[in-house]
Amino acid sequence: MHTTRLISTLAALVAALAAAAPAAAEAPSALSPEADAALFHSGGTVEETGTSAKLQSIRMQAEGGGGGICWGKELLRSKGTFPYVRRLYLYTVWCGSGNTITYRSSTVWTSHDSVCWTESGPFVAKTAGGAGFSFVEVQAWAGVACHSPIYFVSFHDSLMMRVRYYPNGGYQTVAVD
Amino acid sequence: MTLSRLYRLLLFLAALVAAFQILGFLLFSSGGSQPPMRGHGDLVGYSQQP
Numbered sequence: 715m716h717t718t719r720l721i722s723t724l725a726a727l728v729a730a731l732a733a734a735a736p737a738a739a740e741a742p743s744a745l746s747p748e749a750d751a752a753l754f755h756s757g758g759t760v761e762e763t764g765t766s767a768k769l770q771s772i773r774m775q776a777e778g779g780g781g782g783i784c785w786g787k788e789l790l791r792s793k794g795t796f797p798y799v800r801r802l803y804l805y806t807v808w809c810g811s812g813n814t815i816t817y818r819s820s821t822v823w824t825s826h827d828s829v830c831w832t833e834s835g836p837f838v839a840k841t842a843g844g845a846g847f848s849f850v851e852v853q854a855w856a857g858v859a860c861h862s863p864i865y866f867v868s869f870h871d872s873l874m875m876r877v878r879y880y881p882n883g884g885y886q887t888v889a890v891d
Numbered sequence: 892m893t894l895s896r897l898y899r900l901l902l903f904l905a906a907l908v909a910a911f912q913i914l915g916f917l918l919f920s921s922g923g924s925q926p927p928m929r930g931h932g933d934l935v936g937y938s939q940q941p
Contacts, residue, residue: 782937792924
């Protein structure tokens, strides 16, 4: 009698959890592109592309009129081991003339293994310097999450890198997370 | 199936799920790469002053 009751209770519990899983697995909604642009991209442009399981949205920010020699570099911050690898890319083109930055354009995007997704961002922002200064410092970041072996329980994390770019073409990573 | 056997089975299943969850968290937490501390950009061209 007890055994039958216990088994039926367990079956009901499993059914309830299975029904709740799709709702719990949905990624939370992010900021609208307009609100996001107002917060993080003042003076720049924002580009949104279609999202997929692999490649998430792409954001871009640019400043300055140009002049001198221009450099480009793609930097990668990644965390995790398969199947939980999540990646944040920052591609920046910057120009320098003499000891001054004349132009800077940064594009940020994310790429993850199939059980992970971007839950906020990716964002890019200038944190110091810029066109007319002797350096420009750019920060890129995103919030990510992955399904755990218990599907409806998620692991949450953030990816971040902050990089300084110099007019001579050099760059320096000043912070990562 | 007696009650004690069922409890033992449930205990085993719970331990199995916990082990997978711990393994998942270890995979989630380990590995990765960070950008070089210093480097030099690739030349992409020259720009005229506007």
